[in-house]
Amino acid sequence: MLMKVALAQIRPKLSPDNLEKHLEFIKKTDADLVVFPELSMNGYKIKDALLEDAFDIKYFKNLSFDKDVVLGAAIRENGKIYNSAIYLGDELHIHHKVHLPTYGVFEEGRFFFAGKDFECFKSKFGKTVIFICEDVFSGYALNFVSKEKPDLIIVISASPAREFKDNKLLIQEQWEAILKNMAILSGGYVAFCNRVGFEDGLGFWGKSKVINPKGEIEKEADYFEEELVECELNHHLTLTQKYFLRKEN
Numbered sequence: 001m002l003m004k005v006a007l008a009q010i011r012p013k014l015s016p017d018n019l020e021k022h023l024e025f026i027k028k029t030d031a032d033l034v035v036f037p038e039l040s041m042n043g044y045k046i047k048d049a050l051l052e053d054a055f056d057i058k059y060f061k062n063l064s065f066d067k068d069v070v071l072g073a074a075i076r077e078n079g080k081i082y083n084s085a086i087y088l089g090d091e092l093h094i095h096h097k098v099h100l101p102t103y104g105v106f107e108e109g110r111f112f113f114a115g116k117d118f119e120c121f122k123s124k125f126g127k128t129v130i131f132i133c134e135d136v137f138s139g140y141a142l143n144f145v146s147k148e149k150p151d152l153i154i155v156i157s158a159s160p161a162r163e164f165k166d167n168k169l170l171i172q173e174q175w176e177a178i179l180k181n182m183a184i185l186s187g188g189y190v191a192f193c194n195r196v197g198f199e200d201g202l203g204f205w206g207k208s209k210v211i212n213p214k215g216e217i218e219k220e221a222d223y224f225e226e227e228l229v230e231c232e233l234n235h236h237l238t239l240t241q242k243y244f245l246r247k248e249n
Contacts, residue, residue, distance in 0.1 A: 003125055005152075005189075006031035007208040007229040009221045011197030014043035016053040026065055028228055032124060033068040037195035037208075038133050038158040039083060041073035045200040050074055050111050054081045063088060068124065070193075072132070072156050080113040085130045085156050093121045097132040105160060105202060106134075118144050125233065126151030127188075133157040136178050146185040149245065151238055153182055157194040161205040172207055180215040187213045187241035189233050196224050213241035 008025040012018045018041050026034050038044070042053055054076040068089040075084040075094065082096035096115025100108040118141065120129045127150045135141055136155055145153060163170040175192070183190045190211040195204045209220040210231040219231040 002232040002234065003033070004029075004031040004230055004232050005125075005191050005210060006034045007191060007193045007210065007219075007221065007231075008034055008036045008040075009193060009196055009206050009208040009225075009227045009229065010036060010040060011226050012037070012040050012043045012195065014045060014199055016042055016055065018042070022069070022071060025228055026067065026069060029067075029230060031067060031230055033070065033089075033191075034065075035154055035156065035191050035193045036069070036071040037193050038072040038085075038156045039074065040071050040156075040195065043199060044158040044195070044204075045202065046074060047107075047111060050081050057094070060086050060088065061092060070130065070154055070156065072158075074112075081111070082115060083108060083112045083132060084115075085132050085154070087121070087123065087128070087130060087154075089123055091121075093123075093128075093130070095119070095130040095132065097135060099134040099138050101134045105162075108134075120148050120150050123152065125189075126235075126238075128152045128154065130154045130156070133159060136182065142178075142181060142185060145182050145188075149186045149188065149242060151188045151235075152233070153186060153188055153190045155179065155190065155192045157192065158204055159194050160202040169205055172205065175207075176209075176217075179209070179211050183211045183213055184215040184241075185245075187245045188238055189213060191231075196226060213238050 054074040087093040102109035196206040
């Protein structure tokens with residue numbers, strides 16, 4: 001059976017008042033899963049407003065949709081605030097961003113606590129893992145998917161545009177190289193959702209995409225504009241690629 005994923009490449013407000021935007025995009029699709037970008041519920045450059053704008057996890061436990069949803073939010077838990085991804089399905093799964101960038105335009109380490117580890121969980125798509133932006137730029141993330149071989153890798157991001165090369169963003173080339181490697185090493189699909197819009201001088205470039213287990217881009221959004229991208233995932237292709245990656249005992 002084919003399962004459909006939708007990537008909601010949105011422009012969140014710099015505010016904890018983004019639920020209506022999520023509901024708008026969820027209603028547009030009959031996909032089995034809708035994925036939103038990093039910090040989609042808060043906006044990215046929250047800074048000191050985190051103390052007031054972070055969500056309690058109980059808020060998400062009380063949310064209910066007619067399909068699975070992944071969204072990004074600042075989460076307050078046990079006195080700490082995390083940059084988190086929340087998978088809302090038959091069960092709730094939370095990933096706290098492990099690698100917090102503190103270079104160049106980034107200062108997440110000043111405001112968030114870091115998560116501890118990566119973890120696979122069971123979803124209707126099979127073995128699933130979530131990463132948030134900088135997480136995938138660690139060698140450990142590549143080693144993790146190579147070893148665990150998830151069926152679906154979800155990556156949510158708030159990646160700003162910087163450094164053009166030959167009329168193309170250099171950061172886009174770097175992202176594509178990493179995401180394609182993840183797909184090939186795992187034998188699974190990669191669903192990458194990057195935000196758009198401007199905040200405090202940062203412009204986010206979008207280009208959300210679904211990459212198949214052979215490392216090919218199947219569907220892709222445009223630069224800089226809000227868009228909903230839908231893609232059916234072929235379970236047989238995943239099984240075939242994992243067969244090629246099998247290890248002899």
